[in-house]
Amino acid sequence: MWEIAGTKLQSRLMIGTARYPSPEIMQKAIEASGAEIVTVSLRRQGSQPGAQNVFWDILRSMPVKLLPNTAGCHSVKEAVATAQMARELFGTNWIKLEVIGDDYNLQPDPFGTVEAAKILTDDGFEVFPYMTDDLVLAERLLDAGCKMLMPWAAPIGSGLGIINPMALKTIRQRFPGVPVIVDAGLGKPSHAALAMEMGFDGVLLNTAVAMAEDPVKMAQAFAQAINAGRLGYEAGLMPSRDFATPSTPVVGTPFWHENR
Amino acid sequence: MKILVNGKPQEASGGITIKDILAKMGADTRYLAVAVNGDFVPRSEHGKTEIRDGDDIEVVSPQAGG
Numbered sequence: 001m002w003e004i005a006g007t008k009l010q011s012r013l014m015i016g017t018a019r020y021p022s023p024e025i026m027q028k029a030i031e032a033s034g035a036e037i038v039t040v041s042l043r044r045q046g047s048q049p050g051a052q053n054v055f056w057d058i059l060r061s062m063p064v065k066l067l068p069n070t071a072g073c074h075s076v077k078e079a080v081a082t083a084q085m086a087r088e089l090f091g092t093n094w095i096k097l098e099v100i101g102d103d104y105n106l107q108p109d110p111f112g113t114v115e116a117a118k119i120l121t122d123d124g125f126e127v128f129p130y131m132t133d134d135l136v137l138a139e140r141l142l143d144a145g146c147k148m149l150m151p152w153a154a155p156i157g158s159g160l161g162i163i164n165p166m167a168l169k170t171i172r173q174r175f176p177g178v179p180v181i182v183d184a185g186l187g188k189p190s191h192a193a194l195a196m197e198m199g200f201d202g203v204l205l206n207t208a209v210a211m212a213e214d215p216v217k218m219a220q221a222f223a224q225a226i227n228a229g230r231l232g233y234e235a236g237l238m239p240s241r242d243f244a245t246p247s248t249p250v251v252g253t254p255f256w257h258e259n260r
Numbered sequence: 261m262k263i264l265v266n267g268k269p270q271e272a273s274g275g276i277t278i279k280d281i282l283a284k285m286g287a288d289t290r291y292l293a294v295a296v297n298g299d300f301v302p303r304s305e306h307g308k309t310e311i312r313d314g315d316d317i318e319v320v321s322p323q324a325g326g
Contacts, residue, residue: 016326026324041325044266044318045287056291056322069325077298084300085293085320156326184326206326 002201004148004179005094005126007065011036012196013226014067014181015219016206023054025215030062033209033219039067039096042086067128069096070116074109079116083125095120096128096150096183105155110137114144121145130183133167135174148179150204153195157207159187162194172199189218189225196229197237261313278306281317293320 001008015035020026030038040059059066068086073079076099083095099116101109108130114137117127121144129141133151141149151171154160162168163185172180182195183204192203203226212218263272265281272281278301282289294301295318301309311317 016324018324018326020324039325041323042293042320043323045285045292045321046266055324059322071325081295081298081300081318082320085295088300088303089291089293089320089322 002179004181004201005128009036010034011223011226012202012230013192013223014039014202014204015209016204017055017059018206019210020215023058026055026210027058027062029209029215029219030064032216032223034223036064037067038062038064039069039204039206040090041069041071042082042089065094066090066092067094067096068092069130070098072100073098074100076112076116076119079112080119080123083116083120084123087125093124094126094128096130098130106157107155108132108152110134110140113137114140117141117146118144128181133164133171135167135170138171138175142175142178148181148201149175150181150183152184153182153191154185156184158185159208160185161187161191162198165194165198168195168200169198189221192222193225193229193232196226197232199233202226261311263311263314264316266317266319272311276311278309278311278317281311282306282319285319287321291321294318295320 011034013033013035014037015030015033016039017026068090070079070082073082079099086095087093097113097116099109099112101107113129113131117129120127127146128148128150129146130150131137138149151168153162179201181202181204182200186192186205187208195203205222209215209218261272261274263270278294282292297316
């Protein structure tokens with residue numbers, strides 16, 4: 001068990017609900033993942049006639065906690081208004097705060113994210129801030145009232161895995177008591193296992209599962225990788241070395257001669 | 261008067277409220293949220309908030325997201 005935003009959880013995998021081949025496959029993939037937190041969004045009414053009703057009916061029937069996002073927002077004002085609409089619509093004060101600063105790589109705007117985080121935490125939100133892997137930004141977000149951090153591994157949907165392990169490692173080391181979720185850019189189960197071996201509290205995924213040939217199987221693969229990585233972290237990884245150390249005892253090696 | 265609803269220009273008569281606009285859309289209002297000119301308007305205010313000429317109204321519903 002672990003805890004985030006006052007909620008005790010078994011699973012360290014949070015999963016998105018977008019880009020699946022169908023709502024039914026989304027449901028099966030979420031179930032297979034074991035995730036207890038799923039991300040959702042808001043879009044203009046009527047932008048996908050009929051589709052959102054099926055999607056929403058399925059989600060409401062599932063025993064999961066919803067984490068709405070402010071995806072697509074490019075300004076503090078848009079993000080704040082979207083968060084407020086999400087709070088009313090989904091009945092939760094949780095918000096995955098996204099303030100996009102660059103359309104090409106969907107890199108979050110650090111300045112806008114901090115400003116919006118301050119407004120939202122003052123307004124009673126539990127802000128899950130989507131952020132780059134910058135140490136000072138992490139400090140500013142915590143100063144703004146965030147109680148957790150969500151640095152990216154790589155740009156959203158890129159599948160590149162952790163592109164800057166040193167930056168993420170620094171955030172982990174500097175904020176040992178703060179829940180840190182690696183969000184965005186993971187492509188393979190091994191990427192998620194690595195994040196967990198590094199001591200992160202959880203992983204948030206969407207595209208890597210939804211766009212797999214078999215999303216349900218991939219959801220299972222990620223769930224197992226995350227468990228394996230976390231167990232490895234808790235077990236204590238051996239220090240790596242630049243030289244070999246024999247695992248088989250040397251003493252008593254047959255045919256050994258001192259002068260060889 | 262002219263207003264925008266989800267980015268589309270519409271003609272509206274004076275004195276209408278957000279509640280009237282949502283009713284015209286015919287959707288389940290329990291699963292809609294509204295902002296006017298970029299500011300969130302809580303559900304409790306929908307019946308009291310009159311729309312003015314030039315207002316830009318966003319009506320959103322739950323969608324998939326990552």
